Amino acid sequence: MTSIRERNQELILRAASEEFADKGFAATKTSDIAAKAGLPKPNVYYYFKSKENLYREVLESIIEPLLAASAPFNQPGRPAEVLKAYIRSKIRISRELPFASKVFASEIMHGAPHLSPEQTEQLNAQAKHNISCIQRWIDQGLMAKVDPHHLMFSIWAATQTYADFDWQISTVTGKGSLDDEDYEAAVRTITRLVIKGCDIDETVPSASEQVSNA
Amino acid sequence: MTSIRERNQELILRAASEEFADKGFAATKTSDIAAKAGLPKPNVYYYFKSKENLYREVLESIIEPLLAASAPFNQPGRPAEVLKAYIRSKIRISRELPFASKVFASEIMHGAPHLSPEQTEQLNAQAKHNISCIQRWIDQGLMAKVDPHHLMFSIWAATQTYADFDWQISTVTGKGSLDDEDYEAAVRTITRLVIKGCDIDETVPSASEQVSNA
DNA sequence: CAACATCTTGACCCGCAAGTCAGCTAAACT
């Protein structure tokens, strides 16, 4: 049916996110996007109104996954489980959506000039919610008094870095790209820092409590 | 004497680092740099050969401070002191050189296309040194077995984030800019995560051992 | 003050990349 349209839009979007991630918005040429997508330049404009539009769609595509990563904070749960799940999700995004992730980070670095106020508000609200959630845990004595803002910034940064600074990571580790085990090690390390840093004792194993309600 | 030259170069460099930090290399217009410096555009070219040159000088300016931040790793010292000093230095750089710092991060994000091989190598060597230093501590049983690579990535990311994602931090905290106490809290939080995450016990107070050699 | 160097500036050039368009081809529908 509209499979041509869908296929080409997808090709262009994919190419665009790679190019934008690599070079940034301004340094990216639409002709390069077209070339990477294997299409002539006017096709890009046939499917997307403008370079900026295309960029916004790339940005758009990462927002929902990012919000979804905060899901653990939106249900009741003990600190250890929530934080672990959050860290794991954030790392997964850095791994599975590295380009869009990087584009997003770059956008934030420059003051989010292309994000709509609604998007900004949505992300901001979620961040604030997560922080207040942590504050509640502290008040309830479930974890140590670690500044929730700075804790969140550290988690955000430590997980995001695997998308943003992939070049640095490749250079320092000497590996072209990280494998499953590397990402597991990343999750382990960050989780450890956070869990131990917050003095969260993990007496109860994770699986048991969810099945039975005793 | 050459005070005109020095003054104007300084003005231009300062303006340039702000502009490059704000918008990135490609999106920055030399005319905007000139305007921010309060000079006509040709002056920029009178003092600096090209936009790229100017950019490289901004980059250059942050490398030495960054290497200096790793100084604690270059002298013998116990893990707690070294890591604390490193974290504090990195945060200080993010605070005191926020623009150049951001420019550098952006450069790294895009694969360091403007860094000379020597600069890359120097930074890389220092990073590897720091990591092997941590590995040695682990081997000596001075800290827990935390993957040194990922530990360094986390520290780098968590400290760097205060320069790179200042907008996000302002938005989430609701503050226009962070004050002394905020940066202290940042240092405290990151230090805590690292020290506790690495199971480093801080039995010996820091001051005593350096003065007396008993 | 003369002559020399440094600095400043408005006006200009030029290349590059965003975006357009007219006309084409290939599907889809009847």
Add this chain to the structure above:
DNA sequence: AGTTTAGCTGACTTGCGGGTCAAGATGTTG
């Protein structure tokens, strides 16, 4: 087959921004 819609493309326009220049202003030195 014939008509309509969707998709494709080479060739073009246009504006913007990096970089230059030649002439003037302002210092500097003996």
